[in-house]
Amino acid sequence: MGLALVHASHYAAPMTRDAQDWFMTVVEALADPQGQRVWSIIVSFLGDMAQSDGARISSAALTRVITPIGIKPEAIRVALHRLRKDGWTDSERLGRGSVHFLTPFGRAQSLAVTPRIFNRASCATTDWHVLIAGTPAGLELMDAMEAKSTDTLVRINRHTGIAPGPAPRALSDLFVIDATIAAVPAWLQTELFPPSLHRACAAFDDALHGFGAPPVELDPLQRACLRTLIVHRWRRIVLRQPDLPESFHPVGWPGEACRKKVFAMLDALPRPRLLDLEQAS
Amino acid sequence: MGLALVHASHYAAPMTRDAQDWFMTVVEALADPQGQRVWSIIVSFLGDMAQSDGARISSAALTRVITPIGIKPEAIRVALHRLRKDGWTDSERLGRGSVHFLTPFGRAQSLAVTPRIFNRASCATTDWHVLIAGTPAGLELMDAMEAKSTDTLVRINRHTGIAPGPAPRALSDLFVIDATIAAVPAWLQTELFPPSLHRACAAFDDALHGFGAPPVELDPLQRACLRTLIVHRWRRIVLRQPDLPESFHPVGWPGEACRKKVFAMLDALPRPRLLDLEQAS
Incomplete structure (x- = not known):
């Protein structure tokens, strides 16, 4: 809150050359090397800054926030069209422009992943249960648990998963076993945290390295831009990695440092x- | 031991009609409904009564023991030939006949299954570990453990097995998890104790039911014959059933009563x- 007040009192202050340089350097460093999916960046922005019921952002403000990333206004219009078509957002005319907001569906999707994205804590679960399917009904149940959330079930293979906490009451479709996990072999670490994820995470960790603290002169648009970039990159990493404690991490796994x-x-x-x-303007 | 002495003092006594009837009734009831594989019956006999180094049985005595089952001397000769060919037994001339004995290989095979066949205790294991394979090396290791003994590893599916006791030190080829098993779903009970085994066990349990105690007048040949039949039938059931506690048994499982x-x-x-x-003669 202290920092927030400092920023609030400074955002209208004239930007120093140093702060502007810092901002541009960081934006460039954080731009996704995989290319920008504009609709996905807008989802990251809305999830971080406009998730609550009634929250809305004008085309003009959204454009001001994400233009520094190198996204053209036309690409934003196309992305908003796609998000509306897919039921994630809706738009309303307001004065000479439009405002955009998450639909109940879009908000529910966003809320569902928010705890994972904004979870500061490394997983420290020690009690697990193993679930083993042996029938079509069991496999379907396991698929449903996995689809619900990767926190509910981490799949080890087609027939087997592990889930945090003690075993639930007997499930007739699954063989459920209370488990304590001491060691995880390297092949399983690599299966759960595959090389492509490892590389993406290491690249983001590198990109975040060595900027130092943000200058206090950054204005709300710049903070929004940087938050969007960070949340976006992190979201694409953290939602792909299962929430598992250190014993599951491959050697050199950069996820927790990141x-x-x-x-x-x-x-x-x-x-x-x-x-x-x-x-802001 | 008391009983043994009683028998020893009685075996030369004249057989009563009742004892002879009892013997014949039981032999008939215990004859394997699946038909007799003579070589396998001989293996059962040798494993029970001639397993130790130096133990040997003449053709004449072996014939006297198993003839009441309805096996012809010619079938015994063929079976002994097959056992010799397969390396299980060897034979030597002795006087006007032959004596037969387990080879070191045959004895090793027999010894390997003796603890399971003659285990009086129901399984009461509460501590287990789960083993999960995810690589060809892991699957090979699991196959080898299973081949060694079904007590070492009970396979749940191709990639997963459970084994009694605490988890061994980390195995790099397998994901090993200490486990407590509270409940086992019906589909897994049926997979581990399949209907064909269930039927075979129930039939043997029925066959054993209601004979009452053996008459003391039975002679050593008759005791040997009955022991051979019982060990033979039980061997074919107990070696097919995994050694697992009651929670794994299907409803109505007759194995423990048997x-x-x-x-x-x-x-x-x-x-x-x-x-x-x-x-004896």
Whole structure:
């Protein structure tokens, strides 16, 4: 909150050359090497800054926030069209422009992943249960649990998964076993945290490295832009990695170091109010 | 031991009509409904009564023991030929006949299954570990453990097995998890104790039912014959069933009731000395 107040009192201050350079350097470093999916970046923005019921952002403010990433206004219009078509967002005319907001469906989707994305804590679960399917009904149940959330079930193979906490009451479709996990072999670590995820996470961890603390002169639009970039990159990593303790991590797994850097940055870039984004220019 | 002495003092006594009838009734009831594989019956006999190094049985005595089952001397000669060819037994000339004995290979095979066949105790294991394979090397290791003994590993599916006791030190080829098993779903009970085994066990349990205690007048040959039949039938059941506690048994599983009857009968039919079999007529 202290930082937020400092920022709030500074955002209208003239930007120093150094702060502007820092901002541009970081934006460039954080741009997704896999290319930008604009609709996905907008989802990251809305999930972080406009998730609550009634929250809305104008085309003009959204454009101001994400233009520094190198996204053209036309690409934003196309992405918003796609999000509307897919039921994620809706739009309304307001004055000479439009405002955009998550639909109940879009908000539910966003809420469902928010705890994972904004989870600062490394997994420290020690009690697990193993679930083994041996019938079509059991496999279907396991698929449903896995689809619900990767926190509910981490699949080890087609017939087997592990889930945190003690075993539930007997499930007739699954063989459920209370389990304590001491060691995880390397082949399973690599299966759960595959090389492509490892590389993506290491690249993001590298990109986050060595910026130092954000200058206090950053304005709400710049903070929103940086938060969007960070949440977006982190979302694409953290939602692909199962929430498992250190014994499951491959040697050199950068995920937990990356998590620390993500939250250090987000903490130093307080979430701006939507009003500030609308009023900034 | 008391019973053994009673028998020893009675075996030369004249057989009563009742005892002879009892013997014939039981032999008929215990004859394997699946038909007799003579070589396998001989293996059962040798494993029970001639397993030790140096133990040997003449053709004449072996014929006297198993003829009441309805096996012809010619079938015994063929079976002994097959056992020799397969390396299980060897034979030597002795006087006007032959004596037969387990080879070191045959004895090793027999010894390997003796603890399972003669295990009076129901499984009461509470500590287990789950083993999960995810690589060709892991599957090979699991196959090898299973081949060694079904006590070492009970396969749940191709990639998963459970084994009694605490988890061994980390195995790099397998994911090993300490486990407590509270409940086993019906589909897994049926998979582990399939209907064909269930039927075979129930039929044997029925066959063992209602004979009462063996008459003391039974002679060593008759005791040997009955022991051979019982060990043979039980061997074919107990080696097919995994050694698992009650929670794994299907509803109505007759295995433990059958086990009790098997050992009640074997205890009441003391193992005769080979010398007594050779000297009986």
